[in-house]
Amino acid sequence: MSRIGRFLKSFFLVDMLRGLAVTLRLYFSRKVTVQYPEQVQEPAERFRGIVRLYRDDKGEPLCIACKACQRACGTNCFDIEGKKEEGAKVMRPTKFDWKLDRCTFCGFCVEVCPTNAIRFSREFRLTGTDKDGLLFHLPDMYLAGEDLQSYLCAGCRRPR
Amino acid sequence: MAFKEINLNMGPQHPSTHGVLRLKLAVDNEVVxxxxxxxxxxxxxxxxxxxxxxxxxxxxxxxRLDYLASLSxxxxxxxxxxxxxxxxxxxxxxxxxxxxxxxxxxASHLAWLGFQANDIGAMSVLLYGFEARETILDVFEEYCGARLTIHGIRIGGVPHDLDAALAARxxxxxDGIPRRLADIRALLDDNRIWKQRTVGVGRIAADDAIAYGLTGPCxxxxxxxxxxRKDVPYSSYDEFDFDVPLGRNGDVYDRYLVRLEEICQSIRIVRQALDGLPEGETSAKVPRVLKVAPAEVFHTIEAPKGILGFYIRxxxxxxxxxxxxxxxxxxxLQSVEHMCKGNLFSDVVGILxxxxxxxxxxxK
Incomplete structure (x- = not known):
């Protein structure tokens, strides 16, 4: 480019105006921001949220307290104890503690579960007001996930 | 003005050190x-x-190491x-x-582009870069359920198959990224402020860069x-056709251009991989408890930041x-002193x- 051309380009602020044209065009484009507490974006189908325990169609718990998830876990989230009742076919958990504050949501527990009892929910609100709320006991594990929506957040499990 | 050396602390809590890094600077007026x-x-x-x-x-x-490129x-x-x-x-x-x-x-380069432009003073680029990055993170969320710390690769293969719906997405x-990139280039490429802050700043010669062990786009x-990916191919990279973009001057502006061109080349690679996706298994047979006989190995890959290596015994x-x-x-990071010496104090942020x-x- 000639020197005069460069001078004119520089004098008439062509580089600046090109940039301002972009910002002006995008100022009038569709907004992409989601205003979070009012609008909530639906997580994806495979979203790795809080893990929860499931029951089968008859309402029987699926967990057989085999502790496969406890062994697979790299951060020691689980503390599980099982007991076989008189006349029962399989073991059932008597204690199932899961520590939300230790979980890295890697998914190893879900992948190793032989009965598909432990699965990810799509619950992503993980905050709590005290540390005790981050420790999930057996009843909380069935509660976790979609049922938690009635609570303000997963950590404290206090009603809205 | 008389020579006067002043010691300054930058960080550990400084928005432009990209984390908790502390830089101890000795400055003479404005010169580092x-x-x-x-x-x-x-x-x-x-x-x-x-x-x-x-x-x-x-x-x-x-x-949790390089959390902007966890999958690498x-x-x-x-x-x-x-x-x-x-x-x-x-x-x-x-x-x-x-x-x-x-x-x-x-995703890593787009995040870098946003941070770098924001550090130098162009905030809209941060927003546009992050909007494009967001669409990629959504793909990761759909593929394996997480966005940032993805855990999207298992030993022996990948956790999920890439189906046609996801490939289309x-x-x-x-398709959307080059358009966004064109916007960003219109904002920055010829912009006189951007050029004054980047051209000729933080220069390092190729010999010095190799001596310092600098890798990647820098x-x-x-x-x-x-x-x-080109010189020691791993994971089927030799089957794809792509160029390795090169700069000339080794300054901040060239690093910006190289990263932009790398984005275009990565798009090319992904398109080729999606077109030629072969049929077959997505994971090899790996024993649940993997025991490895005594040996040692060192393997390197080209991560977005440079050459990433793992030594395992x-x-x-x-x-x-x-x-x-x-x-x-x-x-x-070790070459930061070489690059900053003699430059202005305000350019430390841009060089870093x-x-x-x-x-x-x-x-770590």
């Missing part, structure tokens, strides 16, 4: 005389921690373990890994062609005896940003 980087504020003892975990359990923790860390570690244990990965799994790793490179995302901006059990990581950010460091990787 020396820079000393003090690291270790984010040290979590990762390498020692891995010695107490099984080979599989380490993978999600590698996410997964890939580096997993390839090293596979080399150590002699696991042959199916071709389809290798292609899916390439798709994911290149998408991660896109990735293509749509790829090295290629000096004109030294070294890309592990096994001892016959299911846990590694020693893991050592060669992290690109740590090595790239152009190295694309992540403190999770430096402090």
């Amino acid at each position: 005389l020396s820079v000393e980087s003090i690291i270790g504020y984010l040290h979590r003892g990762m390498e020692k921690l891995w010695e107490n975990l099984t080979y599989t359990q380490v993978v999600p923790l590698t996410d 860390n997964n890939l580096g570690y997993v390839l090293a373990v596979e080399k150590l244990a002699g696991i042959e990965v199916p071709r389809r799994a290798r292609y899916i890994r390439v798709v994911l790793a290149e998408l991660q490179r896109l 990735i293509r749509k995302v790829l 090295l290629r901006a000096c004109g030294a062609a070294w890309d592990m 096994s001892n016959g059990t299911d846990k590694p005896e020693r893991v050592k990581m060669k992290s690109p950010s740590f090595i790239n 940003g152009s190295l694309d460091i992540v403190l999770g990787e430096i402090d």
Whole structure:
């Protein structure tokens, strides 16, 4: 480019105006921001949220307290104890503690579960007001996930 | 004015050090005389921690190293373990890994572009870059359920198959990125403020860069062609056609241009991988408890920040005896004094940003 051309380009602020044209065009484009507490974006189908325990169609718990998830876990989230009742076919958990504050949501527990009892929910609100709320006991594990929506957040499990 | 040396602290809590990094600067008025980087504020003892975990359990923790490109860390570690244990990965799994790793490179470079422009003073670029990055993170969320610390690669393959619906979505995302990139280039390429802050700033010659061990886009901006994907291909990279963009001057502006061109090349690679996705298994047969005979291995990959290497020594059990990581950010940071010396104090932020460091990787 000639020197005069460069001078004119520089004098008439062509580089600046090109940039301002972009910002002006995008100022009038569709907004992409989601205003979070009012609008909530639906997580994806495979979203790795809080893990929860499931029951089968008859309402029987699926967990057989085999502790496969406890062994697979790299951060020691689980503390599980099982007991076989008189006349029962399989073991059932008597204690199932899961520590939300230790979980890295890697998914190893879900992948190793032989009965598909432990699965990810799509619950992503993980905050709590005290540390005790981050420790999930057996009843909380069935509660976790979609049922938690009635609570303000997963950590404290206090009603809205 | 009389010579007067002043010592200044930048960080550990400074928005432009990209984490908890402390720089001890000696300045004469506006000119930087020396820079000393003090690291270790984010040290979590990762390498020692891995010695107490099984080979599989380490993978999600590698996410926490370079958290802007977590999948590249997964890939580096997993390839090293596979080399150590002699696991042959199916071709389809290798292609899916390439798709994911290149998408991660896109996300990392777009995040870098936003941070760098924001540090220098162009805030709209941060917003536009992050909007494009967001679409890639949505793809990761759909693929494996997480956005940032993805854990999207398993030893022996990948956790999920890449179905046609997801492939179509990735293509749509790829179509959108060049348009966004054109907007960003219109804002920055010829902009006189951007050029004054970047052209000729933080120069390093190719010889010095190699002597400092600089890798990745920072090295290629000096004109030294070294890309592990091209020169030491891993994970089927030799089956794709792509160029290695090179700079000339080794300044901040060239690093910017090289990264922009790398984004275009990554889009090319992902398109080729999606077109030629072979049929077959997505995972090799790997025993649930992986025990590896005593041996040692070192494997390097081209991560978005530079060359990422993992050294693993096994001892016959299911846990590694020693893991050592060669992290690109740590090595790239060492050349910051060479680049900053003689430059203006206000350019330290731009030079540090152009190295694309992540403190999770430096402090481990």
